[in-house]
Amino acid sequence: MGYLHGTKRGPRSNNLSFFVLGIPVREAPPAHLWANKQVAILSCTPTAFPLPQKRQGERNQTSPNNVGLNLRPAPPRVLATDHIVGANKGWNPGINYTLWANNQTFYVGDLISFRYQKTQYNVFEVNQTGYDSCTTEGAVGNWSSGKDFIPLNESKRYYFICGNGQCFNGMKVSVVVHPLPSPTASPAASHSSNSSNAAGLVILPRGITGFRTLVVALASIWFGSGWV
Template sequence: MASSKIMMMVAVIAIVSVCVPSTVAQTSHTVGDTFGWNVTNDGSVTYTNWAARQTFAVGDTLVFNFTTGFHDVAEVSQAAFGPCTITNPISNDPNGPATITLSTAGNHYYICTFGRHCSLGQKLSITVAASNSTTPSPANSASSFSAVVPITFLAAALAFFH
């Protein structure tokens, strides 16, 4: 009798673990929020202020909303960022919207290579942390929920079979 209760408890835990996976929260950042990735009227202030309100971590994504053929997004070195040097970018995505996964910690620099867009302020500098150690935002509350649910089921199973 006791062994069948233990087998049932193990089965319940296994099913719950598979059905409700626990994951690390990753954030999708829409660059410029509703403004998108465009030439601004205030130079790079729009993107500097936007980045200051964000926390970036490895595994997060940047979504650059722009119209293909009018803008692009290129990752460049720090040396190329200041003077808006468009030759030899680290990467370049000409198709909007572009989604970039942040795969390394450290400073990352993005510019638009169309015309004078970068020199007019269409550029973004961010610092990416090695891991996201902050509490998930409400947009990521499903991740918190999925971590709590298996523990709740485990407690219920233990109470039921005890």
């Protein structure tokens, strides 16, 4: 808190030079304070005060002394799932791949992968007719590396078969790919999200945001002598 160090009469006038926190103040106190022999003691304690929300946004855009930090959490990253056909049994004859597919949920962006002996088997993507008849006519893709990763980029039904005759021995699989689920938010959750977004932008001042001068007391001064 500031306090009055002292007063001193000017050489050619009735004005006094007085000091607050050791800083000389040249202006004379008001006349009614002279009459009552009183003067206000001033406090120069710095006081930081928050700006209104809109004003903060404006300062962030126009003032070079402020830095805006976006503290909103980033959206979660969506990872693709690799569905290995047949799991640990791989791509081989005599396996019920319909049962395997029914236990999976495929979304756009996932992968379906085939693991097999590349010298014995292969993979063809066909249409429903090719799938039902075990023919590769009109195939839209084929793979033979023994470890194939096929992206599922569309929301539709895919058909895969082995093209060397093993389709008749069960080496065929059909999967349905679903679109990615859209996030749904309740009104309360939406309101909470809006509040979080509003509070997510924080203005960090590089200097003191402001000062507030407060009148904290009145003191009686007898100026019959040079210093109080």
